[in-house]
Amino acid sequence: MSIHMENVGIAVRDLDEAITFFTDLGLSVLGTDEVQGEWAETAVGLDGNHARIALLGTPDGSGQLELFEYLHPAALETAPTRPHEIGMHRVAFRVDDLDAALEIAARHGCHPVRGVATYEDVYRLTYLRGPSGILVMLAQDLRGA
The missing domain is CATH 3.10.180.10 (2,3-Dihydroxybiphenyl 1,2-Dioxygenase, domain 1)
Structure with missing residues (x-):
């Protein structure tokens, strides 16, 4: 299969x-x-x-x-899932310019949950709340890939 x-x-x-x-x-x-x-x-x-x-x-x-x-039926409002809760967690995207992506997100009123982090000089990444509270991860590969 x-x-x-x-x-x-x-x-x-x-x-x-x-x-x-x-x-x-x-x-x-x-x-x-x-x-x-x-x-x-x-x-x-x-x-x-x-x-x-x-x-x-x-x-x-x-x-x-x-x-x-x-x-x-009418949609039911629920609290957005937090990172440690069971269920749909997040949708993640690799971007070539994290700062540019964050500027776009900010124009929609969406900002990092806490800030931008660097993971082992491999990725700059952040979580933000998108429309309807969707948890979105944006990551820039620092290795140039």
Whole structure:
């Protein structure tokens, strides 16, 4: 059996805001849709499932995010996951210029949770809260890779 990572799905409170944030960081919109019906209810396991979705991809094609905003049932607000809690932890991106990425994030009101760290002269990295409280890791490879 072979296995391939298809995407990471993240529910957001405002799809347009999340699309703008991630496209400003460099991802591109691969497609958008509105899904509902019996197939969606069966696949997700949620009666009345009706959502707006957007599939975003990285420029090199290595990863995809599926963002979805629930129209029905109403989305439930939860506290954002903290780094040590069980569950969806974070989405991570390698960037070629961390300072430029942080400037883009700041224009969206998103700032490092604590600061920028350097890991063994290999990475400069930070966690920040993106739209809908999504925990986003941005890392710059200091080895020039």
